Amino acid sequence: MSKNKKLKKSILTTSLIAALMSLSVEHTRLNLSKVNANDVIQSQDIASKEISQNHTWTVLPNKINKSPADNRDYQAIKLANGMTVLLVSDPKATRSLGVLALPIGSLDDPKDQQGLAHYLEHMVLMGSTKYPEPSGFSEFLNKHGGSHNASTASYRTNYYFEIDDSGLDEALDRLADAIASPLLDPSNADKERNAVNAELTLARSRDGMRMAQVSSETINPNHPASQFFGGNLETLRDKPGSQLQSTLVEFYQKFYSSNYMVGVIYSPRPVTELAKLANETFGRIQDKSATVPIIKEPIVRKEDKGVIINYVPVQPLKQLQIEFRLPDTHIDTKSLAFLEKNETYISYLIGNSSQGSLAQTLKSQGLIESIYAGASLEQNRNAGIFSINIDLTDKGLKSRDKIIAAVFNYLNLIKTQGIEQSYFDEVKRVLNIDYEFPTLTRDMDYVSGLAENMLIRPIEHVVDADNAISTFNKDAILSRLSDMTIDNARIWFISPEEPHTKTAYFMQAPYQVNAISDEQKAKWRTLEKEWHFSLPQLNPYLADDFSIHYDASQIIAKPARIENSELANLSQDTSLATAAIKVFSMPSKAFIEKPNADITLTLRSPLPKAQLSPEQKMNNQILFALSDYLAGLALDELSYQASVAGIDFSSYYNNGLVISANGYTQHLLELMMSLTKQYATFIPTEQQFNQAKVWYLDQLLTADKVKPFELALQPLQTVSRVPYFEREARRIALEKLSIKDLIDYRDSLFKEKQFELLSVGNLTKTQIANFIHQFNQSLPDGIAKQGESFEADFGRRIVFDKPRQIQLTREGTTTDSALAAVYLPIQTLTSNAQNRSDIESSNSHNEATTKLLNEIIQPWFYDKLRSQEQLGYALFTLPFSLGEQWGIGFLIQSNIKQPAQLLTYFNAFYDEASSKLEKLDDSTFKQYQSGLLAQLNEPSQTLNEEANQFKADFFRGRYDFNAKETLITSVENLTRNDVVAFFNQTVLGQNRFAILSELSGTEQDTPEFTQDSNWSKVENVSTLQSTLTIEQQ
Template sequence: MSRINPRLNLRAFLCSISLAALTACSSLPQGPQPVKSPNDDYQYRLLTLNNQLQVLLISDPGAPKAAAALDVRIGSGDNPKGRAGMAHFLEHMLFLGTDKYPDSGEYQRFIAEHGGSHNAYTSFGNTNYFFDINADYLPEALDRFAQFFIAPRFDVAYVDREKNAVEAEYQMGLKSDERRELDVLQEVMNPEHPYSQFSVGTLETLADRPDATIRDDMVAFYNTHYSSNIMRLAVLGSQSLDELEALVRPLYSQVVNRDLPREVIEAPLIEPARLPLMVELQPLATQRTMTVSFPIPDYRDEYRVKPGIYVGNLIGHEGEGSLFSRLKEEGLAESLGAGEGFAWDGGALFSLGLTLTEQGAAQPERILQLVFAYADMLRKEGPQEWMYREQSRLAELSFRFREQSSPMGYVSALASGMQHYQASDILRGPYLMEDYEAAMLAELLEYIRPENALVMFSDQAVEGDEVSQYYQVAYSQKPLAPMPAPSDADVLGTMRLPAPNEFIAENVALVALPEALPAIPVVAFEAERQRIWYMPDAEFRVPRGVTYINFRSPAVGVSAAQAARVALYTALLTDRLNEFAYPAQLAGMSFSFSKNAEGISLRLGGYTDKQQLLLQRLLEQAQATDYSAQRFDNIRKDMIRALENSVAKRPSSQVVDDLNEALKYNSWGEQVLIEALQATQLADLDAYIAGFWKEASAEALIFGNYPEARVAEVSALLDGVLDAGPAPALPPRRILKLAPSESIQFPVSIPHDDAVVAWYLQGNGDTWNDRAMTALTAQIISSGFFDQLRTEQQLGYVVGAYNYPREQVPGLLLLVQSPSADAAAVALAMQAFMTGVTPLLELEQFKRHKAALISDILRPDKNLAERAEHYWRSIARKEYDFAGRETMAAAVEAITLQDWTSYYADVFIAQRHALQVVAPGRRGKLPEGRFEVVESAAAIKRDHATYLAD
């Protein structure tokens, strides 16, 4: 039962007495209010409380989930000198108890028991806290959340524990090349710029000192920097705006206003005298990258112009005549992105990020020569109003037809954006691009010159003469040599401005709905090798739609060679289509070819107006086999490099990959796939493509703003790629089946100091009851598992208990990555937690968990894409009534506490179906027990029965 503040009930009662009283009690918003999308049915109200805390209220009557986020304009760039990681450490500590709610785990338990989740992040300039929860419990959640910023305890008992959590996060990232590159970048930054400070924190930077403990410094930091006037709060709930305001005002008006000014950072990020600068560094992964950055002014206040978006779209374009097209033609680069990166009050960086081929890594000067030649061409051509208006039109369409998204993600983004957008533009600010300022666009292009460049080149062949402090990265720095213009006569001829975009939607009218509207997708066409499901959208009513096609073939799923070749084929096909289709992606359409368990999936989505043209061109190229030897070789090497780089992934992620390989019979490890790719030649791939299509069949879903005539059009296009005759039988999809009381231990070698234990506990079967019991178990144990093993025992930063179904076969996954304990100690802690769950569970808690899970299962789809995913998954599972969510919810509803306690004791304690994948780390100790130790995923699969996927 929800607890409601009696004072709020009294206010609601008084306001309900009469219409006149209601009008009097309503709080009329003061000042400009946010302009919303015509497609947005939320109601909004912008307030500024007496303490200058700006609040955006969002009312969505009937919403199942509520959410809130608070953004404070303080981040790691504000860390005190010598206290690296302070802002990040403070973010951790705020979750661990307040004066009103002193229990360190109470906030997390309350959120979890009422169907919610929570998190936070610390960036250089901001810290953002957010949660979601079942809508009825928003008042209580808002109260708990507010106390973070009113009266946190900063309990001394948790200081050392949370320092260890920060240290674990730091240790976990030691092999992240993104963090390693940032470490080097911060070392070459101007030390007077606050962004040059290390941001994560370590036990050393957060250690007590003779003159002050870390807690003293943290409390001082909080009391100095956390002020209501630099906070922004966004709250979304099912209550009316008046009710939301009545909830928020009395709570958040208590946050202290220290009247902090908005300070401009005068120090340059890179000392101008040091530019142009070349920095070379050695990554851990087999990767070759180049980032070319240019210090520029801070244009965030110019969001109606968006100069960074305009220039970034030009430099990052991938169509004909683009910089990327030229780089790819010369075999130098595999990807390119461009846009504003770091930004602060006083400046920003505009950056180009490139991944390079082996040939490109050997010719960094040529790459830079082409980059600067393209920028020079843009300056000579000057800003183009027609191109600006084209981008503006696309932005306007995106806002006009904005669809709802995750409530928690939405409020988090809004709270962050409120720091920069004017009141009327809080909702449309990211989309506004209406003020064409040629001088401002030209100004930005002036900064993109060789003399203003910071180049960071990453390659394993680099031998640096310096080592970075925190991540021990070998690097060197030297002045960037002068860059002569290209001497090739054809360079300026091949690199040019993009052509007008033929894919921009012109007709955004909604199709008429049929009188007999189907409630679920129906099979609108079926032949020997085709089945097409169709459903017009009657709920979201936007001029968008999806066409999903699954091309199934027996040439997938049997061997590692097949898996390698189909993945290589889809990569080459995507690469071939990219130059043509890139403008379609800019115009709000999307497409992807990807390997799946049974074949190749083509997903096409976005505005429906020009989709048929795009689909036609995609399918015309699908069966082509005339790939160039250079692109074949480059893409194959890139795929091999990506597989080799799995060693640089987070250790817990690598262990979960090994678990999935052991569970899924059409899954192979990195080394096997590497060998298969190395053995594949271009002629082999050509033969594979021909064989794939000879045996292929297609199942499609057409859902959205389409007339029924689209079914025949798609079918005709499919006829062009599918052979006639009956479709060949497909190999079955199989999942490992563990027996009751069976415990397998699978030790794996991960090159990292941390120990990792991934303990998979399979359900008793694959019935709806088994799925419901397992999902409910995950719901019940997840918050307690995190609280006990992470917060209380401090075993590591990565700690979680998850519902882990594979192909509808239910399972639990308990996962811990620990820098402080060996794998044996981790497994004992897991075991102790699991055996202690049922004695602590009360009937009311059980009911709350059950209600939370049912609410999550039945959560309404927020947009057309989510609904399409539900339909597509149902089709893949052969749930042709599309009622899987309702069936699952009913199965959960039927479970009693006694039912669940018995199932839990039998299946997850007494007769476990267990697979434990363990990376022992530097301590080298494995968990002890009655395990069958198996040395490979292949050996596990070879000796077991299987579940057959639907």
């Protein structure tokens, strides 16, 4: 079953192409109570009066629409320079955030310097008049536990950061100065041109970016969206009549103007204080009275519609996409047309999986894996896009004509019979429930989303734009559907075997485009008549009971066990008193007033009486993946209905079957019981079983087609999965498996298991007890009994207990090379309980050390290898765990150097970093330490996040649930000498376990791997595992 799609996102989804047409540069890191609405208005009025007393800015009269459950204060002001700034005061915020955005992007690139907007985004952050150091912003943020990012899309550019509130003033000052007075130093030009080039080279392994370029080459060539949007060394250079540096400065001077810029400042401080801060920082950006260029050219001409685009993906995708360009959607911050949600309505019906629908019928016939639709209305400034995206099975790949006919048949059914008030009311209800009980996030995604909405929506709707919905407009929906014809469609055929006659510029993406012939259209119209669909049924699981079962007096710090005797008493099921059950629950600490819960159920396997053979272990791994996939097919309709109703399910294996659910509690346990029962009883057909096998092979192939740096990381991520089997071995084993094997294995998941459950949120002990009673009754043999015979299996773990230096190499198939290196302190193996406790304490200390070390050296690594040496775009340091041991990792993807050369740069950096660490003063060290502690102490932003902090302990059988507090204590106790000693001993010393994972790219003729006798070359991960110590957890 894996994980069902969350429908509230699904019905609001943007198309694959639209979602991936922005470029971002990651600079730092990989990685509620109801209030009375009248009280909110009154508090906003008071705040408005207070801040309007200062005449250097104007308080906008627009009231920001927000959920009654959102107790944050929002106030929009306009500075004297014309910039609109949204101030958000959140007393619960532990960190502050800032955003600046402008409505200029790649659509505005000059033809002779394509990618200039993206290049300028890079250059702006490379030092300013007041803060000239190129890496000064990122280093300042890191010291205060922060990070930042920037991105360039077709129609806008965004800059944003997060930081501990104590650093907010200077962070805003730094960002404002970068925008108001960037150095745009020519000495940084080649560095950033190379960075942009490396970023776009990296994008060659992302199908969304590749398809975006193909799209650019198949639309109206006179529309600015047809240009190369990202930039590279060829497009960004001096040319006759166009000097890059002078054009860059001209572009900045023309477009970086405060009058149409927007900003967001998010902080626990009151809006009165934030207004002054906005004026002191953003207020000094110059107003140049700039205007957004008007695009008059249509995005597509007649000859650009009614076409088939054959595209060869880098991933083993099998997809069909039907897109319609929407010429009547323009960016207009005064328009309220978005409130009608017409595209959302159509998307909702297309993706609906109820009996007889398009989605359910195509899935039941084994033609598709999934179907969803969505719109992006603003991406091209004067036109939007509506896209229907279909993941095909092998059978469906051979039946694309039938599927296309089915889609147009269904669109016609919606047009003639499906534009109904009842469906609109259901969509409205889903959106309203989400509005009444929002997930209140406090991160960079949230504030950058606010800024984005400020550029395209009326200011009063920047918070509720996704959920606000007006009245049913049948004529508008009909008009949109009437435009969804074959003649207006651009149909993408996506698979590895597509015919192609062209290669997309720089992305190296094979494709071709041809007009849909009259014969093809006639064939589809004939095939349309063979399909008969039903419109969706209304969803019976939408919540209408939002009762809260706890109050603040019942909050506890961590999950507490519900004893078997209490479960038996509450459920009136005496058998539970002696059952192998471990149940833990707690009301939410952070979301006590939300009618939601997060529940995790695991059927823990006992320790095996006899070890399985390697072949049996491998078969079981494959069979679980197959059974989980097939359960997803069997449970599709119910899972979809749950998703619409705000309930998400996922299933996976962790020393036993794990089923998790989160959402509104009214129907949560009822749906979880239904899904679990069906999981335990589904019987696949031979066709479905073969479909599952093809799916599994596709997953194996997909794992080989990821980005180069992800390929380099794979051995490090999989070495601690015990046992690990190579992909080729699993391919061979897959062929021998039968339906009987699968059913026998699936049945074994529910036999003789220990039942363990963790509940966080709005579920009472009685509700949990009754659920367990029903679950016990549903199993043929019931839950296993307690006793000496049952000892739960918590898996086996790798122990890195001897100093070694391991090298794994692989030749890649794309231009870029990659190198990943991880260094671990060794650990002594012991089974003694006291020593085991000492080991856990040591592991926590090492986790704390590596996380703090990473905060310190990450910007150094980025500045040295990316900014100075220009080795690549994707490069990171990261705290890394192998098994339960923590070390430090270094990672880079490069389009100019081979792995052996990259290791030379790594080693040089290690020496330099050691020297800088030795010179680090205690005051600076304390800043980094405080920043990390601020991150660790940050309250959970969602109920799921709150529950997740306890799940690692839950799965390991550590029922004191103290991993987080132990880590925080370990960070508090760290000294500068601890961090310096760890780096010197683990990275530079000899008493360590080190792994190099090297991937050679094709840019150079000959692979160059590290040639050093100190490194022992190992063929693959399974071979490495066979040489390591393994112990039972």
